[in-house]
Amino acid sequence: MTNKLSGWQDTIVALATPPGVGAIGVIRLSGDKAFGIINTLFSSKDLSGKPSHTIHVGLIKDKGKLIDEVVVSLFKGPKSYTGEDVVEISCHGSPYVQQQVLHACVNHGARMAKPGEYTQRAFLNGKLDLTQAEAVADLIASNTAASQKAALYNIRGGFSEVLKTLREELISFSALIELELDFSQEDVEFADRKKFYELIRSAKTTTTQLLNSFQLGNVIKNGVSVAIIGKPNAGKSTLLNTLLNENRAIVSEIAGTTRDTIExxxxxxGILFRLIDTAGIREHSTDSIELVGIERSLEKMKSADVVLYIFDVNQISAEELKVIADMLQQNNNTVILVGNKADIATTNEIKNKFSGINNIHFISAKNKTGIDELKGVIFKSTVHELPSSESVIVTNARHQQALQQVERSLNDIEAGLNNAIPGDLLALDIRRCLHYISEITGDISNEDVLDFIFSKFCIGK
Structure with a gap:
């Protein structure tokens, strides 16, 4: 891809490690002037003739003033992360020292990097395609084993390889159809329509699988919101504390103790579930603060992915529970009914009481019985199984939207084949499909889209 974005020729510098006090801080230079700048600042030896992928210990000085003793790593382009000359300076982790090194680099011709500019340059220089570049941001943000696996597989090109294969097959058939148009007077057919039809069916299957994986990908990337709702004193806060194995929420016998949501x-x-303990929902309350808490509880319930409705098995009838369950199902949430305060000695009696209602899970939050089983139910309600390390999982909403357009284009191509439409119209549908595939990988893109994508990266990456 030709580099046309403004400022890409500059040599950039930024702190690559988190800001703040630490043992070391790593400052990264990238660009044509990177080696010249470090050679000017590094007083211990001449680095201009040193080979790539070597490290050197010495002193950094600016205008004769000693700044720090550092370790310098050299990476000559194109065998570097960005594809350009890259220098990494490992200095001591004092924020003051780090700022002094950064200022020295800027004084000698570098400029401060924008968010994501290093990865953006890696993309522009062909080191990564756009799906791999976006996976870098996902890996940095990963906080579970599942999100780490999905991001690593995409960085290694798993998703890109699937799209590349699909794109190449479509291009080959598109070229044959375009060739037919050049010989339209001869009435010849270069593209085997039967094989093309099989390709489209296979491509549709692949696209559908990718689209279906987005639900799991979204869960892996963003987690699942779980609202714990119920009447006052049903045991919501006790359940939260038991699930977390810590006393996070205040528990008392006084109705309305929880006034606001606790998350x-x-x-x-390996999947993050955001538990939301809500204020107890009751119809007749005169406490203005409690009423605000109840209103927030209802809002959280509507926006949650999963609703845990917890009830005291001794304080509710089967008829009332059935009415509540039917009402909750109307909000399109996944609803899990949790019967709390179920004493082991009376379990069979309680089960018989609610025998006409399916999918009730009985627990004792106080005695911590049935909790592990409830965790399994919560997990299976949104995640049927965890992906393997070699699974392509779509986690990016931009990819999902483009894949939806790919699916529509493939449907149009299939319909065109069924109706034997002319080759020129078929070629248009193929081009449209290729356009949306290329949007995902970044083979075609515009500066505004790239700026938006890379602006979400941290500075220094």
Whole structure:
């Protein structure tokens, strides 16, 4: 891809490690002037003739003033992350020292990098395609084993390889159809329509699988919101504390103790579930603060992916529970009914009481019985199985939207084949399909889209 974005010729510098005090800080230079700048600042030896992928210990000085003793790593383009000459300066982790090194680099011709500019240059220089570049940001943001696996597989080109294969097959058939148009007077057919039809069916299957994976990908990337709702004193806060194995929420016998929502994160099998303990929902309350809490509880319930409706098995009838369950199902949430305060000695009696209602999970939040089983139910309600390390999982909403357009284009191509439409119209549909595939990989893109994508990266990456 030809580099046309403004400022890409500049030599850039930024702190590549998190800001703040630490043992070391790594400052990264990238661009044509990177080696010249470091050679000017590094007083211990001449680095101009040193080979790539070597490290050197010495002193950094600016205008004769000693700044720090550092370790310098050299990476000559194109065998570097960005494809350009790259220098990494490992200095001591004092914020003051780091700023002094950055200022020295800027004083000698570098400019401060924008968010994501290093990865953007890697993309522009052909080191990564756009899906791999976006996976870098996903890996940096990953906080579970599942999100790490998905990002690593995409960085290694798993998703890109699927799209590349599909794109190449479509291009080959498109070329044959275009050739037919050149010989339209001869009435010849270079593209085997039967094989092309099989290709389209295969491509549709692949695209559908990718689109279906987005639901799981979204869960892996963003987690699952779980609203714990119920009447006052049903045991919502006790359940939250038990799931987290810590006393996060205040528990008391006084109805309406929880006045506002409390949010915490629970990791189940590598997936993050954001638990939201809500104020108890009751119809007749005169407490203005409690009423605000109840209103927020209802809002959280509507926006949650999963609703845990917890009820006291001793304080509700089967008829009332059935009415509540039917009402909750109307909000299009995944609803899990949790019967709390189920004493082991009376379990069979309680189960018989609610025998006409399916999918109730009985627990004792106080005694911590049935909790592991409930965690399994919560997990399976949104994640049927975890992906393997070699699974392509779509986690990016931009990719999903483009794949939806690919699917529509493939449907149009298939319809065109069924109706034997002319080759020129068929070629248009193929070009449209190729356009959306190329949008995902970045083979075609515009500066505004790239700026938006890379602006979400941290500075220094």
């Amino acid at each position: 915490e994160v629970l990791n189940i099998n």
